[in-house]
Amino acid sequence: MTTQQIVLAARPKGLPVSEDFRMDTVEIAEIKDGEILLKGLYYSVDPYMRGRMNDAKSYVPPFDIDQPLNGAVIAEVVESRSDKFRAGDLVAGNLPWQKIIVSDGSALKKVDPRLAAPSHYLGVLGMTGLTAYFGLMHIGKPQAGETVVVSGAAGAVGLVVGQIAEIQECHVVGIAGSEDKTKLLLSLGFDVAINYKTTPDMKKAIAAACPKGVDVYFDNVGGGISDAVIANIAFHARIPLCGQISLYNSEETPMGPRLQPMLLTRSVLMQGFIISQFQEHFPEGIQQLAKWIKEDKIKVHETIEHGFENLPNALLGLFKGENTGKMIVKA
């Protein structure tokens, strides 16, 4: 039997291009005792994957050349020789970008499609929702009445951050890159939404939107947008560093105004984090997010691209802001 996989053909310089990916056809063996055969249904594409395309030390190992990329996938068990899974089960886990996958099931979790749409387990009930929840609640620690600014606000994490900040009764300002996105933010209860692409002076715009300064800045993008927010940072502010998507494709070391004088004179905390450090609290986070979704306090938005072969395009689309909410590919 054969199947298709998407491999890293070359390490990109700057913005990745289609030629950095290749679709290969590979043989797959019969499954052995203890193994299962999976069919990929939904594949997650995430900004952090750009870092894995470089051969650089980070919190996740780099992808290998000529090997399939991998990430969070929702798959269906189509054949099982394991007593832990049955044909028809849906599972979530880190899996290769491959249509049909042989697995020993060791790092997979069953998902219940009756509790939520399967794709939600890649987004608001998966890593992106948990990233929003723990980054905001455990590092940002927003208090009622405080001002929370989130960049990349219409992205997978940003949409959840803003909605959680609203639940905490904060003044919530979202930054996004189109009128459609800022309209969506306002419809979800954000107090102010700023389209950075049509705003000539972001520093002034943030100052106007945050008259008491910025108490929590949840940073998904970095670069000049972050400079503008940090120029308005309040005393004792907290800055959870979640992403720096504006810089991921830089070919040279990005330069900018030095931050430390501002962080020093205003006693600001800046904290890089990865979601795995909160692993022991995941059940709490999932339970809380599921409750808020059920109560309609968090509305779920996904951008679903169709066709396994479109995985590279969907990933590239993240860097062009083509997604609203979680970007997912349905095979």
Place this chain on the structure above:
Amino acid sequence: MTTQQIVLAARPKGLPVSEDFRMDTVEIAEIKDGEILLKGLYYSVDPYMRGRMNDAKSYVPPFDIDQPLNGAVIAEVVESRSDKFRAGDLVAGNLPWQKIIVSDGSALKKVDPRLAAPSHYLGVLGMTGLTAYFGLMHIGKPQAGETVVVSGAAGAVGLVVGQIAEIQECHVVGIAGSEDKTKLLLSLGFDVAINYKTTPDMKKAIAAACPKGVDVYFDNVGGGISDAVIANIAFHARIPLCGQISLYNSEETPMGPRLQPMLLTRSVLMQGFIISQFQEHFPEGIQQLAKWIKEDKIKVHETIEHGFENLPNALLGLFKGENTGKMIVKA
């Protein structure tokens, strides 16, 4: 009766010059009931004072033009009409740069010259020692076996930070600006001392001195030295931001490599702080520092300039690295 005071004559542009200060002679009234007359003995000069010379929002209000500068002073009570103080008492507090001072005594603390030399209450038993103690122990949280790097290591705060880190059984690397200073650091038990003025590639030098990466970077200086240290930062490192002396005299916004990608991919915490946020723990800090001094685990170094009129020069000397340990002016 008249006395002398040192006032801010002009707000400096860049590095302050003597002309930014002026010595005025002023009249002082007879003290009234409840007041005391003080004679300044030891005046503290500190890098943070540079920020107060600008008309800028910070954690302490700016100095006013034509008004005396002020800071930590040890003074002797020469006349008292207060029942809280007697002639001959020594007191510490925030006082104007003036030879003879009238005070209501409200924010003054008595110091006991039998427990420590009076000047120590401006340094290791004063704000600088507490800054070192709380910045390192409460934010840096060094663990035995970890690598601690301190910049401005031969300065008032740096010397104490390095010695406390040694007590915590860390691998301690100090960065300073002369051979005399690096020799002093080694004599105090620092494991490695780097003279940044004679080291062509600081990034490589830090890498060689910190083979397991930098777990705690206690930053007193900012700028290129900090870039070199942060390029070697370890996963889950902590960076207490204490000072940025290399940038205080910048006339334009200092630019540098953006930090957030590194802080993000290595899950690093950076925290600006001011010592007043630890106020409720001061007694613990003073007790611990006094114990370590008594046990000879912390050795005290001071640079004492003589003559009240030399206060401006002593302050300017901080930016030229003229001090080893705490810079103090004895009137």
